[in-house]
Amino acid sequence: MDTPVKIDIKDLNLFIGKNHILKDINVTIPEKKITVLLGQSGCGKTTLLKSMNRLIDLNNQVRVSGSITIDNEDILHTRKDITKIRKKMGLLSQRPYPLPMNIYNNIAFGLRISGRKNRINLDKRVERYLRQAHLWDEAKDRLRDSASSLSIGQQQRLCLARGLAVDPVIILADEPTSALDPISSMAIEQMFTELKQSYTIVLVTHILQQALRVADYVIFMYLGEVIEQGPAHEVFTNPKNVVTRQFIQGNFS
Amino acid sequence: MTDRRIRIIEEGFFRVLMFFSTSAIVMVLLLIIISILVKGLPSLSWEMISQTPRGGFYFGKEGGILNAIIGSLYLAGGSTLLAFAVSLPVALFMNVHLVKKVKLVNTVRFLLDLLWGIPSIVYGAFGFTVMVYLGLRTSLLAGIITVTLFIIPIMIRAMDEIMKTVPRGLLEATYSLGSTRSETAYRVFFRQCFSGIITAILLAFGRGIGDAASVLFTTGYTDRIPTSLSQPTATLPLSIFFQLSSPIKEVQNRAYASALILTIIILIISVLARVFERRYFKHKINF
């Protein structure tokens, strides 16, 4: 691979109780590309994603071994403040989770808690990120309205803007379009292709077409294991693994 | 008669019974409210709610129940505030900080339910013990401490029931913005559960203002309105309890007026709680 590696995962094993959820994961995720985690539901994609910003900490009985290195730092075993690591990564969930406050404050929240409270500065940043998420035109006249007054598609874009506002370098997206209508989904996909110029994006999906449209690099998972990974065109045109081939062809026919 | 007929008759019989039990409950509630109204309304006057009793609450025929109204508001208000300072942190802690310790949290819930079940007279006796231990006399402060202990489990569990319903995704979203646990708890969880928290406070206030057994040993009773925490205090429930047993008609009327005022307060609280439950806090997200 010619592009620099952003996230390097080595020998990652993860158990929840007695269940072996992730088995010997070894993957590298390139910088400023869209890496798609592909596979059927329940294969461990989401868990792998949530390992990257340690949201697995919120689960009971999780045991984890191996390493996840981001910018030369093993985030699984770091002593550094976990909030700083999480701030590096914006998260987009399966359905939007706006904060219980108005649209403006949804974006400003992350800025305020990291100490940027200057009013003028806040105004500027809120506008900038809302524009980046293509939400400014729809929301500029109702910034004081509750976030729950937005449509689901708009809420998801708000969540994206909110994530961008805290200056992440990575965007983790967990099937971000699964609750959205086709038009909103396309808007999100299009945004990702714009955003990859400045961010490393990891996208979890089980929709092959979506992967085909946006992926630069593909990681294919099956029953907790990574069975194939590589540049998108190689994996899609010439899959080496039988399961991958079936998945790709099955969806074509 | 065929089997089928018997079955139909049986079902009909029980449906009638069910209908009667349900209506009986409604009737009983109406009966209670009407009897309190009928006895209380004639006794209620401006004098009654604007004056303290004259000539002693047990014998004096003049004056009203202002001492008990103010005393009850002080007592319930003070203990609700104190209980809130303990309950909100505990409820947030259980649902934010301990989110992955499912077993521990369930054990705490179990304990809280046990505490909820302890009769208020036991809290009263225990509060009396604490009062003696601290060297206090019967006073507003001793009453506030006792009632606080008594309403804390109620308040925590009511808040907890609301916070339990907040989806995990909101927690994840907040953390991924780099917020600390206390920021997540107080800035996001608190807002999301705001209406539920208000309901919990109202519920606890209602319990606090209505309970007699827990304050019987600790607040004392007086004709005056307390001006400091160390003075004894009259309360509405005890105003009813003591004055109803008086042989003097006018004194009994004070008890009925107190009963009406207390019932009205409880009804207002119950209506407010419903309103807050329905009309969610403006920014609450409906997941």
Place this chain on the structure above:
Amino acid sequence: MGFFQTKRNLRNNIHHGWMLICLVLVILMPLIIGLGLYYKSYPILSTHSLAELLFSSSWHPQSNKFGLLPFILSSLWVTLISLIISAPICLLTAIHLTQYARKWVLRLMHPVIDILAGIPSVIFGVWGILIIVPFVSNVVGPLFNKHLSGFSILSGSLVLSVMIIPFILNILIEVFRSLPTELTEAALSVGASKWQTVKYVLVKKAFPGIISAFGLGLSRAFGETIAVLMVVGNVTRIPTGVFQPGYPLPALIANNYGEMMSIPQYDSILMFSALVLFVIVTLFNLASRIAIVQVEKHH
């Protein structure tokens, strides 16, 4: 930025500390209450045997005789009868509301149950004096050819049964709601009528929950003080019938706090009574809740 981060972490730690302190206090509270009451009842326990205190019927504080049996038995009478009255009403209403009633009935009953649950004990007492006591004296008495004052175990039970109805009913409604709808569908699809489904399937399936609800109601009733005290008569005697006055344990505590200091060991026996109440109610609660948890695990 460095300063801000430090301040922020400090604030987080302070909140964390306070939350932890509060939680530990709350967790320890049952223990503290139990120990506090035990400490206060120690004097009486050191001069009288536990068996004597609990099972002797001789109550003469002046001559140092402290048998609680009349009070404990009165409590049992009042609670059991109140449960016998309220249990069928609650069960029938819960079935009605969850299986038969239209939406608007439920919408009406929710506030009714809530308000009934919120009415203070002392108001129930006033109502008992105004309605129940005359009712027992003027209606029930003549029915049995008896002259009754009305202040009796029966009056106490009637008032108490109304008080625990909302409590039991709320739990029962939850129990019936948590039954899977597939259960009803399955029963109906094999040709059972609605009532047969209720009788043979739902009630059977919900049985442990129903028993728990009654258990919780019983323990709630056992500790109820003021309302019962106002109508039950308060005569120290082992009751032998529902028309006699009784003197339940909570009423004993509430009625005598004034004399607590005047007779030797009187304060100690009252605190011991509170301890007995605490232990009985908590054990009952524990048993009922464990039963519920077991049932939930089963499902």
